[in-house]
Amino acid sequence: MSYLDLLTFARGSALNWALIIFSAGVVLRLFEIFGLGRKADLAKPRATTPGSGWRTIFTRSLPVQGMLKRDPVTYIGGYVFHLGLLFAIFFFAPHIEFFRGLTGLVWPGLPPALVDASVVSAIVALVVLLAHRLNNPVKRMLSGFGDYLAWAATLLPLLTGYLAYHHLLVEYTLMLALHLYSVELLLVLLPFTKLFHTFSVFISRWYNGDIFGRKGVAS
Amino acid sequence: MKPSEKPGSVGAGLKQRGVTRREFLEFCTAVTAMLALPPSMAKVMAEAISGARRQSVIWLSFQECTGCTESITRSHSPTLENLIFDLISLDYHHTLQAASGEAAERARASAMKDNEGRYLLIVDGSIPMGNPSYSTIAGISNYDMLVETAKGAAAIVAVGTCATYGGLPKADPNPTGAVSVSDIVKDKPIINVPGCPPIPVVMTGVLAHFLTFGSIPELDDLGRPKSFYGETxxxxxxxxxxxxxxxxxxxxxxxxxxxxxxxxxxxxxxxxxxxxxxxxxxxxxxxxxxxxxxxxxxxxxxxxxxAGPLYKALSMPVSANTAMLGGAVAAGAAAGVVITWHNRSNKSAAKMAHDKVTVQELTREEK
Structure with missing residues (x-):
């Protein structure tokens, strides 16, 4: 099997199955979460705070006062990584072509040099965050296999994408195939690991904001 | 007498055709550059080729479209590339040779006998393995002709994507069971010169390398000369x-x-x-x-x-589409309904099975 065959399989059947598992898995998990439901809160709300849930979705993206100073690595690393990943996925011209091929939707891309810089930032942030996780006793205690798996599954597409773009280590065709396989691994793992926060983060933020609002607690 | 002046040598042949030494050196310089050899090798190549006897070449065409032959003959006259035909003795090529039928086959047999172990075999086209009668020449199947001719060859040049990898005839569902030369011949050096068709100067360059050094150029892991196929x-x-x-x-x-x-x-x-x-x-x-x-x-x-649709960007999925995603979402939703029902049943069962504790049932633990 040549490298081009590997790439063709990665773009074809392997991608199809990864996307099927990803789409079905995400919907399944959402049904599972919503289906369980919560007991109806019969108590009278302590405060009328309309939109508390929605507001929290945005306010939780900003650090609570004093926290940025107290834990700068987590906050700054988190921002750099997430923004870098966002730019890399959605604003690199070949990636936009991927989405166009899948959905027909198209939008303007960013200059490749800028995307490249964001990828490097995201990789550096991931490495720094891992070091912090390992060095911080509390974080280390809270971390389990799932956290490290999610970290590795996220790093691989970024790393292989960077190496492919710069034609490093191995032949471009092979590296591009490896990049696609790493993305497919990420897609398959996402619905069933902590990576599912991609979808659940805003749901849980809304719930927390709403329930705390009802209880009269600022969220 | 210099080797290049001996009757029957390439040099004598070129002189007879009015090709000057300067023109020939220019050609050799171009070829050495293409082969990524040092400039000093141009003179060595010129000396080696002009002093050599014309290399016997047998060209076999199997499941092909003659595009490779068209390509090599389109190295425009009067450029020197097409003079490579004067550097070799093309003893068998059923498109270009004048002889036909039994006379043509006799020419092949005679070239094989006279140049046993020394002739160069060029193949274009794939070999059908599904049924020998899918492609025959003078009643001989492509497989038999390849095996028979490859035996006495010094080296084989597989020209075009059909001969090197199976090409168009091998495309799914591969109705003839097409295979490449290297799928059949395992005991001879094979140079793969893929392309549909290959670039004329790449074909002539590979031949010039063989004529100069008597060996095959450095190949990559797909059997292609690195000097031509080293970069994308x-x-x-x-x-x-x-x-x-x-x-x-x-x-x-x-x-x-x-x-x-x-x-x-x-x-x-x-x-x-x-x-x-x-x-x-x-x-x-x-x-x-x-x-x-x-x-x-x-x-x-x-x-x-x-290798995927020709007009889809390399980063586009080969076959994934919104309908497929829609199906996956529907399947996920159906599975989600089942799991939700199951979870809710468990929840209800747990609720039903729950016994309330009364005050009477509570006992004080003695200290």
């Missing part, structure tokens, strides 16, 4: 700077395409195709497909007919 089309493409700047043509012949912007979005396979088109070019160095506004289709890569 994308790496040497004049549109490459536009790729790096994120400037792409959106449709064929739009203003961006005319300005030389990258054809990646139009399905160009240049980034994964190893060939010399961007440097050697075609039609006497005039142009190559990307220069004339069409993306590379990756014709020199293995299984290129099965």
């Amino acid at each position: 089309i994308h790496d040497r493409c004049y549109r490459r700077p536009f790729y790096d700047q994120g400037k792409f043509a959106e449709s064929f012949d739009d203003e961006a395409a005319r300005q030389g912007w990258c054809l990646f979005k139009l399905g160009c396979k240049g980034p994964v195709t190893y060939n010399a088109c961007a440097t050697a070019k075609w039609n006497d160095g005039t142009s190559f497909p990307i220069q004339s506004g069409h993306g590379c289709i990756g014709c020199s890569e293995p299984n290129f007919w099965g």
